[in-house]
Amino acid sequence: MSNEVLAKTDAPRQRRRWLLSVNPIYLVLVVLLALIAIRNPQFLEPFGYMNFLKRAAPLAILSAGQLFVLVAGGFDLSVGALITLTVIGASMLQSNDPSATWWVICLLFVLGALVGLINGLVVVVLRVPSLIATLGMMITLTGVALLWSGGAPKGYLTDNFRFFGRYNFTGVPLINLLPISIIVLVLVVGLLWWLMHRTNYGRLLFAVGDNPRASQLAGVPIGRVRVLAFVVSALSGTVAGILLGGFSGVSPDAGNGYELQAITAAVLGGAQLLGGRGSVPATVAGAATLTAIFTLLNFLGLPNPVRSAVQGLILIGAVALAMYRRKRTGR
């Protein structure tokens, strides 16, 4: 009873606190989407927003995976090169044979898991800082992709491989158009959300990122927890690679710069570098925000260079704001 009374008298304050505790990235995303809609009313039709989501999907999945490594206190710089290797590897393995698609996809996932496992073991067992370990992996994977394809990728991806990144269901009630990549996005992000925020593993992950020594003393198998984080990140890279390959085809620089964009998206979503803080939905919103910013800059007819400068300013601004908020609210 007394709780109820307290709740009533505290209601305005609590509402304010609730407002403060809402991650500002959602607000920013809504404002940006509104701006896009004003510039281009077609955006409000299924074709407009579905295409937007389709473009954001690979980055969103990649960022959600990267978040696992970030929360554990590390970095994964190898995912961009893994995307490139996935796309090039798919075209090499498939050698234009549509019936090969399924086992090629299985093999790509094995490859991704292996890359993540190696990253994790190098960090945990060899004790190499993840920045260096995954940087080495990035250089190695780029080399492997070039070596495998002889510098210029031959062949193309068959239509049934590109199905995931490219195909749309049409005639769906209410939204009319439903790209496969969005189904993949929802499934993967849902899975990652569940893993991070609803399982024991997720809780251990936050504990390890927040204070590795303390969680080790508390009996957390920190090695296993961190290796698994790298595997999750690498597998998300494989999914992103398959989607990107379907969306834009084979190219030797398919994954260029994606690792930094993924970190940017996670940081925009409030993830804390060096671990212990982050959320999957906010990271996905961060990825959507980054995509929205690029879309908006395109609409405004700004050339590519300005795009990167704006991305840089936003990145610094977002983190500076987050630090300021954290100091003010003490959260």
Add this chain to the structure above:
Amino acid sequence: MSLADTTRRTVPFERLAPLALLVIAVLIYAGIALGTGQPQYLSFEGVVGVANRSIALGITAVGQTFVILLGSIDISVANLISASAVLASVIMNGNPMMVIPAIAACLVLGLVVGVANGLVIARLEVNPLIATLGMSLIVQGALSAFVSNFAGAVPDDFQWFAYGNIGPMPFSLLFYAVLILLAWVTLRFTKFGSDIYSVGGNADAARLAGIHTNRIIIRAHIVCSVLASIAGLYLASRLKSGAPWIGKDGVYDLESIAVTVIGGTILAGGRGGIWGTVAGVLIFSLIDAIFNLTGTDAFLKQVLRGVIIVAAVAFYAIRSKRIVA
């Protein structure tokens, strides 16, 4: 007996590891040069050639060592190198009279970028990786808004920086050597140097001990950015013109971090030094030289490079008891 034990402990394995790696690299290089019947690579010219190829990376890495010792990091150096090279070559535009203004402009550019990096990291408390990544994107954007290809030209006088000789030694190598000495003296014997180690070791303790940590952070970032600008000037002189991709193509951002870490400086800050970095840079150029001697395929070279970076760091990191991120 126990005295011998304690004195042996004062030279930690981490400080000897870069030297051990360097010796291994030198032995492999010499072995392959002799084994493949190319002893000319062991001559004075051959060795100077190997050292000479590492100057741009070396200058950048010396600066990077300052910020990593501080517990910070700078990944804006690659794009700053490009910007500085382009700025120099555009201002000079083949005119020997403009060499001094161009050099001054590049140093000012480095100063501005360093101050900006330092302020964002120290005052706004933005994570250094993010702050310098943002700065890198800003510099890249500003640069490619103006130029998209080789721009300007470097007059012959200025090419002396990269190609001139003093006696048998290339001028640039001597310049690099003086820079290393200066950096060593700064880190070893000045208050600024010891403050860097203090802040890197424990920033809160350093602040409580009365060190102006913000000022140290900003100064160290100025050193790093100005040295990157100088590396850009060197590259402009060597390539005879500046192009907006030379920094990114050389992967100077990540490689300068890699050689610093291979040299035994710890990413968390507070431990390491300039000589390790110099050894790291030499190891890198020896690896390249070994690949050239053996005629390794360019793509395979890259694969091996990635593996070697990790293996070299693992070589001593594996012994540490610390939990690394």
